[in-house]
Amino acid sequence: MMKILANGEIVQDDDPRVQAKPQASTRSAKQTTQDIRRHNVETIPPNDANVVAHGPSYSIFDTLNNQLVSVGVPTWNLGPYPVKPIVSVGFILSIAVMGFRGLLFSGLLFFVVNYSQ
Structure with a gap:
């Protein structure tokens, strides 16, 4: 049979280090x-x-975006800017909650974020 010493070594039962009980x-x-x-x-x-x-x-937005991509929501282009699926969902939610003003605000925010990068 084997014993494991305090320092992590695995030794046989008859090893002298096992026989000498530690304090x-x-x-x-x-x-x-x-x-x-x-x-x-x-x-x-x-x-x-x-x-x-x-x-x-990884941010929560990266995780959500990857989940949306795996479900099948496509990435599309708005001119030279790629629009990720999480942004598409944000646009839809802003239209549903705030109407046309929400869409204008999200579009402005989208272009400011992309222009600043």
């Missing part, structure tokens, strides 16, 4: 886990800490 630790497992977390946070360079902690950043 009873006064530290709880929670404190040890906190030490590990603290050590991991301290070893991550500051520039990479945000990427490691949060992973790749």
Whole structure:
């Protein structure tokens, strides 16, 4: 049979390190886990800490847009500007909620955002 030592090594039962019982630790497992977390946070360079902690950043709009594309809502062009499916849904909602003024406001907002990029 095998035993796992505190440092993570897997050894046989008859190994002398297994026979010598470690001294009873006064530290709880929670404190040890906190030490590990603290050590991991301290070893991550500051520039990479945000990427490691949060992973790749995707906005909710990117996720919704990808869902709409997978459902089959097409991307269409308005002159030289590609209109993503999430923008099309926004146009439809603005017409439904605010009428023609909402459509004008969303169109203005669309062109301001695209022109600023």
